[in-house]
Amino acid sequence: xxxxxxANAAMIAxxxxxxxxxxxxxxxxxxxxxVRLSPSQSTVFILRHYEGLALAEIADELGCTVGSVxxxxxxxxxxxxxxxxxxxxx
Amino acid sequence: xxxxxxxxxxxxxxxxxPLGEGDRHLLDTHIEGCARxxxxxxxxxxxxxxxxxxxxxxxxxxxxxxRARIDTLPTRSLAWRILPYPIAVAALAAALLLVVGVPLQIxxxxxxxxxxxxxxxxxxxxTARVENGEMIxxxxxxxxVAQAVCEADALIEKRAYAEAMRVLQEATTAHPDDPAAGxxxxxxxxxxxSHLRRYARAFDAYVKxxxxxxxxxxxxxxxxxxxxxxxxxxxxxxxxxYTLDVARADGAEGFRALETLVAHHPGKLVASLALDEMQRVxxxxxxxxxxxHFAELEAVLARCNNPVAIAQVNLRLGDTxxxxxxxxxxxxxxxxxxxxxxxxxxxxxxxxxLARLGxx
Numbered sequence: 001x002x003x004x005x006x007a008n009a010a011m012i013a014x015x016x017x018x019x020x021x022x023x024x025x026x027x028x029x030x031x032x033x034x035v036r037l038s039p040s041q042s043t044v045f046i047l048r049h050y051e052g053l054a055l056a057e058i059a060d061e062l063g064c065t066v067g068s069v070x071x072x073x074x075x076x077x078x079x080x081x082x083x084x085x086x087x088x089x090x
Numbered sequence: 091x092x093x094x095x096x097x098x099x100x101x102x103x104x105x106x107x108p109l110g111e112g113d114r115h116l117l118d119t120h121i122e123g124c125a126r127x128x129x130x131x132x133x134x135x136x137x138x139x140x141x142x143x144x145x146x147x148x149x150x151x152x153x154x155x156x157r158a159r160i161d162t163l164p165t166r167s168l169a170w171r172i173l174p175y176p177i178a179v180a181a182l183a184a185a186l187l188l189v190v191g192v193p194l195q196i197x198x199x200x201x202x203x204x205x206x207x208x209x210x211x212x213x214x215x216x217t218a219r220v221e222n223g224e225m226i227x228x229x230x231x232x233x234x235v236a237q238a239v240c241e242a243d244a245l246i247e248k249r250a251y252a253e254a255m256r257v258l259q260e261a262t263t264a265h266p267d268d269p270a271a272g273x274x275x276x277x278x279x280x281x282x283x284s285h286l287r288r289y290a291r292a293f294d295a296y297v298k299x300x301x302x303x304x305x306x307x308x309x310x311x312x313x314x315x316x317x318x319x320x321x322x323x324x325x326x327x328x329x330x331x332y333t334l335d336v337a338r339a340d341g342a343e344g345f346r347a348l349e350t351l352v353a354h355h356p357g358k359l360v361a362s363l364a365l366d367e368m369q370r371v372x373x374x375x376x377x378x379x380x381x382x383h384f385a386e387l388e389a390v391l392a393r394c395n396n397p398v399a400i401a402q403v404n405l406r407l408g409d410t411x412x413x414x415x416x417x418x419x420x421x422x423x424x425x426x427x428x429x430x431x432x433x434x435x436x437x438x439x440x441x442x443x444l445a446r447l448g449x450x
Contacts, residue, residue: 030141048106049141055103063247070099077102078130081137 033083235268272306289328
């Protein structure tokens with residue numbers, strides 16, 4: 001006879017799967033959107049968002065000014081926002 | 091009060107990091123009075139929050155996907171043409187990350203290698219770096235002249251142009267057959283053209299690039315464009331290009347000078363560049379985003395007085411209506427204005443455009 005724990009697991013499992021599918025879908029969409037950014041925009045966004053480098057570290061890493069890192073990041077996020085418009089809530 | 095465009099870089103920074111006191115004050119003061127930037131900040135923050143931070147690890151064989159991606163990168167991609175070496179390499183790493191989901195360790199520029207290791211280099215990333223050593227080698231990053239180009243790029247970034255040119259010239263003299271010699275010559279030409287703006291010397295440098303490194307020249311659209319522009323400017327001792335520089339530096343005040351330039355060089359490349367600049371000048375810096383091209387051109391048209399300049403704006407407006415708005419009726423109207431003029435260069439161009447549009 002299934003225990004209460006099994007019953008909870010059975011209820012939770014489909015929800016977890018849905019979330020995973022949704023996360024994968026978002027991830028896929030983000031990757032496609034990133035491809036459409038310019039090389040400098042995607043580089044700055046990836047280094048800041050995924051690698052977690054500070055803006056000053058990115059500037060140091062890329063040999064450019066913090067100001068230009070900020071501008072590339074602004075343009076990257078703005079384009080991503082437009083590309084991923086339909087993923088945003090109502 | 092600061093204009094929207096001036097605080098926008100702060101919006102992106104504010105999403106990720108606490109701003110310094112001065113920047114924080116500037117941003118707060120601005121968005122307090124600007125609903126548009128407030129909304130932009132909120133929507134950008136919402137977008138960033140929706141993007142997952144973890145990247146998916148790829149378990150399969152990386153080599154085929156990497157090769158395919160490298161094959162699709164333009165031989166002389168924008169990154170290689172205009173970005174300093176570290177950015178170009180980081181862009182390559184970013185491209186690889188997008189394909190395979192495993193970030194490639196970014197090879198550091200020699201000068202910055204000691205200063206800051208990339209945080210959190212994982213074992214997977216290290217594996218990817220080793221597996222793809224062959225690909226990095228194929229890009230000839232290790233050749234003596236390629237190293238000199240990297241060094242020159244760092245110097246260009248610091249505006250040490252004379253030193254950058256010395257490094258490039260010494261390397262190419264010592265290794266004339268190096269695979270990166272064409273790239274070095276392209277950098278020399280670029281320094282003369284876009285940084286020092288010595289057009290006569292830039293002309294010589296692009297002629298040398300074209301004659302001695304035809305492959306580099308042919309695969310660099312930017313070099314071809316600049317060469318054509320310089321050939322066009324040569325009979326006038328490049329004066330139209332200097333006039334364009336001065337007008338550009340004058341910002342909104344330079345509009346009349348740009349109009350005169352367009353009027354004096356109908357159908358020429360320099361007129362086209364001047365018209366680009368006029369579009370930029372009329373684009374309201376406080377507006378949300380950029381104006382659509384047709385709106386910029388209509389604003390330029392409204393401010394122009396010279397009939398030859400007006401005809402060229404109309405030609406471009408016709409192209410924009412036709413190609414971007416798919417509105418042949420308005421395109422025809424714009425072209426007709428020019429076709430009915432008796433200008434020897436512009437009227438035939440408008441007639442050709444009308445013929446391309448077909449019958450109404």
